[in-house]
Amino acid sequence: MIYVALGGAFGAVFRYALMLNLPFSGILTVSLINFLGSVLIGIFFYYFQSKLWLLFAVGLCGGFTTFSTYSLELVKLLIKGELFVPLSYFLGSNIACIVGCYLGIILSRLLSLPFR
Numbered sequence: 863m864i865y866v867a868l869g870g871a872f873g874a875v876f877r878y879a880l881m882l883n884l885p886f887s888g889i890l891t892v893s894l895i896n897f898l899g900s901v902l903i904g905i906f907f908y909y910f911q912s913k914l915w916l917l918f919a920v921g922l923c924g925g926f927t928t929f930s931t932y933s934l935e936l937v938k939l940l941i942k943g944e945l946f947v948p949l950s951y952f953l954g955s956n957i958a959c960i961v962g963c964y965l966g967i968i969l970s971r972l973l974s975l976p977f978r
Contacts, residue, residue, distance in 0.1 A: 865913050869921015877926045899923050899930035907934055 877895055884891050906919040923930040932955065939948035 865916040866921040866924070869917040869923075870925035871921075873922040873925025873927075875925075876922075896927050896929040896933075899927035900933040902926070903930035903934045904937070907938075 880895060881887070881891055884894070903919050903923040906915065906923065910918055919931075919934075936948045936952060939951070
């Protein structure tokens with residue numbers, strides 16, 4: 863737990879620092895962070911195990927972007943030679959998360975929560 867917490871704290875701070883210092887914002891920033899996190903988790907998956915895996919992949923990448931974990935799970939399935947499961951995971955996750963985000967907005971409106 864300590865390794866995950868430490869890595870997560872650094873990942874979250876690293877993400878925030880990038881967001882503050884990049885010359886662009888919005889979708890470009892999120893896309894870059896997701897890409898960088900995916901590259902990092904690929905490197906960590908290849909090189910690290912046990913406590914280092916917890917610190918760098920689960921913690922750092924998890925705090926930086928959860929999209930990297932999503933990407934790694936898809937790639938691991940593709941490496942195994944599977945196609946249906948990763949394709950279903952890709953489509954299902956993207957559709958479900960977009961619908962879930964929109965549902966959260968609708969629920970907030972129905973509950974008359976203030977919109978910022």
